Amino acid sequence: MLLTPRTYSLAQVPDEGCRHARTSYFLLTPSRKERLIEEKRARRMLLLHQTGAVKVGEIVRYTLTYTPSEDRILPSPPFLYVKIKNTVSVALRAAYIHGPYTLHVAAYPSTFNPNKKVESPRRDGIPEFEPNLKAGASWTARLTVPEYIREAASDPSDDAPKSVTWIIEVTSQIIFSRTASVSYELLIARDQKSLDLGFTAITGNSQGSPGQVQDHQQGKKSHTSNHPAQPKGVYSKAVKLVVDDTTSLWNKPALPEWDEQERSHRGSGDAHNGGPSPKKKKIHLVVLTHGLHSNLTADMLYMKESIDATVKQARENRRRRRREAKAGEPRKSGESKDAATAPLSGGQEDITECDEDDDEEQVVVRGFDGNMTRTERGIQYLGKRLAKHVLRTTYPDQPFLPVKKASIGKKLSGTLSPTKSKSEHDFTALEGRLHHLHHHQYERAYQYTSISFIGHSLGGLVQTYAIAYIHKHSPQFFEKIKPINFIALASPFLGLSNENPMYVKFALDFGLVGRTGQDLGLTWRAPNIAKSGWSAIVRFDGI
Numbered sequence: 001m002l003l004t005p006r007t008y009s010l011a012q013v014p015d016e017g018c019r020h021a022r023t024s025y026f027l028l029t030p031s032r033k034e035r036l037i038e039e040k041r042a043r044r045m046l047l048l049h050q051t052g053a054v055k056v057g058e059i060v061r062y063t064l065t066y067t068p069s070e071d072r073i074l075p076s077p078p079f080l081y082v083k084i085k086n087t088v089s090v091a092l093r094a095a096y097i098h099g100p101y102t103l104h105v106a107a108y109p110s111t112f113n114p115n116k117k118v119e120s121p122r123r124d125g126i127p128e129f130e131p132n133l134k135a136g137a138s139w140t141a142r143l144t145v146p147e148y149i150r151e152a153a154s155d156p157s158d159d160a161p162k163s164v165t166w167i168i169e170v171t172s173q174i175i176f177s178r179t180a181s182v183s184y185e186l187l188i189a190r191d192q193k194s195l196d197l198g199f200t201a202i203t204g205n206s207q208g209s210p211g212q213v214q215d216h217q218q219g220k221k222s223h224t225s226n227h228p229a230q231p232k233g234v235y236s237k238a239v240k241l242v243v244d245d246t247t248s249l250w251n252k253p254a255l256p257e258w259d260e261q262e263r264s265h266r267g268s269g270d271a272h273n274g275g276p277s278p279k280k281k282k283i284h285l286v287v288l289t290h291g292l293h294s295n296l297t298a299d300m301l302y303m304k305e306s307i308d309a310t311v312k313q314a315r316e317n318r319r320r321r322r323r324e325a326k327a328g329e330p331r332k333s334g335e336s337k338d339a340a341t342a343p344l345s346g347g348q349e350d351i352t353e354c355d356e357d358d359d360e361e362q363v364v365v366r367g368f369d370g371n372m373t374r375t376e377r378g379i380q381y382l383g384k385r386l387a388k389h390v391l392r393t394t395y396p397d398q399p400f401l402p403v404k405k406a407s408i409g410k411k412l413s414g415t416l417s418p419t420k421s422k423s424e425h426d427f428t429a430l431e432g433r434l435h436h437l438h439h440h441q442y443e444r445a446y447q448y449t450s451i452s453f454i455g456h457s458l459g460g461l462v463q464t465y466a467i468a469y470i471h472k473h474s475p476q477f478f479e480k481i482k483p484i485n486f487i488a489l490a491s492p493f494l495g496l497s498n499e500n501p502m503y504v505k506f507a508l509d510f511g512l513v514g515r516t517g518q519d520l521g522l523t524w525r526a527p528n529i530a531k532s533g534w535s536a537i538v539r540f541d542g543i
Contacts, residue, residue: 042194045073046187047080048241049210049233051087053183054103054172057295057372060213061249062170063110063242064188067163068145068153071238073190076150080143082107082168083187083195090136101182102173103133104298107141110165114302123147125166132173135182140195143188163240175293178373185210188239209233216243250296250304250367256281256445281446284361284484287368287390291457291490292513294371294382299456304365311363361449366393371462376514379458383465390451390470391477397448398481400474452485458516460491495522 052060068076084105092101108127112118118126125144133139143166152162174180189195211233234241258278286307290300368389371382388402395401455463467486470477496508508521 038193042189045190045194047190047234047236047239048186048188049235050186050212050243051184051210051233052170052186052213053181054170054174055181056172056174056176056178057293057297057369058246059169059171059249059297059301060246061244062168062186063165063244064143064168065163065165065240065242066143066145067161067238067240068150069161069238071153071236074154076145076153077190078145078147078150080145080166081189081192081195082141082143083138083189084133084140084168084170085138085185086133086135087183087185088135092135098177099174099180099182100176101135101180103182103184104131104169104171104173105129105133105139106169106171107143108167109144110167112167140192171297175295176373211241213243213245216241246296246369249301252308253362253364255283255364258443258445278445280444282359282361282449283446284363284450284452285394285448285481286363286365286452286454287386287463288365289368289371289386289453289455289459289462291455291459292375293373294369294375294459296367296369300367303454303456304367307363307365375458375516378515379461379465379519381515382458382462383469386462387466387469387473390466391474394448394451394477394481398474398477400477448481450482450484452483452487454485454487454489455491456489457491458520460488461493461519463488464493492520496520 047066048064050062054060064080066080084103086101086103088101092099095101106127106129108129109124111124112127118124123144123146125142128141130139143164145164149162149164168186170184170186172182174182187195209232211231215232231241288296288300288304290296368386370385370389374382374385391398391400391402453463453467455461463486496504505521508517513520
């Protein structure tokens with residue numbers, strides 16, 4: 001058939017005066033009214049629309065709970081459909097050194113346990129993921145709604161509505177730049193056809209603006225689903241959404257704080273007059289550090305949540321044994337449950353407030369991301385930063401606190417100043433060292449009583465130097481805070497010179513990973529005046 005401008009214009013004429021949309025002149029080209037009907041249906045089927053951006057070492061986790069009995073559209077769908085798009089320009093695919101501008105996306109049920117085989121994949125669904133979502137690309141997945149939950153939604157006699165929970169994660173793959181960021185969009189709908197229309201067709205003005213991560217952060221209880229208003233970007237009452245970013249994930253469980261009564265009691269001086277003083281929670285701090293890029297996502301987050309889940313399960317088992325001992329019941333064996341790593345099925349949301357556990361330590365896992373994009377600075381530099389972070393975190397439970405160095409401008413102005421007080425001399429003498437402050441400035445509801453270190457790959461070497469730095473500058477540290485474990489996973493304590501070809505050693509010596517590569521290649525030499533000048537003499541001034 002000959003396609004002329006006349007026939008093409010006739011194909012675009014809307015179906016005026018018709019109640020129902022008719023097939024267009026060209027079967028492959030829907031009419032305008034058909035397109036409008038499809039877009040309207042797609043918006044009605046849309047459940048969620050969120051946008052965000054992640055930088056180096058960042059992750060955003062969406063915990064989606066779907067209750068079919070509260071959905072206004074029946075029958076309940078057997079699947080929910082997810083689409084995530086990397087909205088960065090396609091041209092940035094070539095900017096690998098500054099990025100790379102890629103994402104790792106995943107969706108899995110909240111009951112998923114990575115240490116066990118999935119028993120009912122047809123009923124509960126299986127995890128889906130894409131480790132390399134490039135700029136401009138999209139990824140789709142299906143979230144299974146079990147049949148027994150859909151059947152319960154149609155049963156009016158069931159008082160307790162059943163729901164299904166899925167977890168969707170968006171992780172940055174940037175490793176070289178602190179300024180680069182990768183933006184994305186997330187859509188969840190009731191059918192696949194709605195997502196196929198594209199982001200522009202679905203997200204019309206009638207739906208309002210999409211939600212962002214900061215829209216779900218409202219004060220201290222920012223990452224709970226009990227907000228009074230409907231969250232932004234959520235278009236159905238059947239959906240409950242909890243959004244966590246890197247900070248909120250690594251700050252679980254939150255450290256204890258004094259309530260108003262305890263704070264007023266301590267401030268009134270009753271404790272100094274012999275009255276009962278509120279007890280401080282004992283904290284066992286576990287410090288995690290990553291390897292080459294020092295981020296806190298992927299394996300580090302998995303390790304943290306595994307430790308949290310194991311600690312939670314051990315605490316529950318301990319309480320059960322206490323109750324059985326008080327009741328005189330025989331001790332039962334083999335009843336411990338497998339701890340999952342998902343936030344709703346395992347891990348610690350809050351530190352327990354049980355009176356029986358007042359004298360027991362609470363395990364708190366924290367990571368250190370201050371060395372991201374600084375890998376090439378050398379193990380000595382990285383270890384110092386980690387050690388100072390630990391000292392600041394544990395002060396005043398140990399008596400020393402690092403003092404930041406003054407800037408070059410302040411040093412020059414102090415040198416040229418005609419008058420210099422004694423306090424300024426004292427401050428200059430303490431630059432870059434450790435300073436002893438008054439303890440009464442830090443009244444906390446908890447106390448660090450023990451510490452453990454876990455490092456992966458290069459993190460094991462960094463932690464080794466950090467422990468030596470802490471012991472040298474704060475000799476009482478490990479007397480005040482008891483060391484429990486030091487665990488290094490795949491750490492090259494013997495360097496990389498004997499387990500790799502010669503060209504790898506040559507690349508490290510040449511500066512492939514900067515000073516750190518030279519440290520791993522065991523090519524470090526003691527500095528001398530001929531090579532390093534005056535800095536060779538003052539190099540080890542206080543490490």
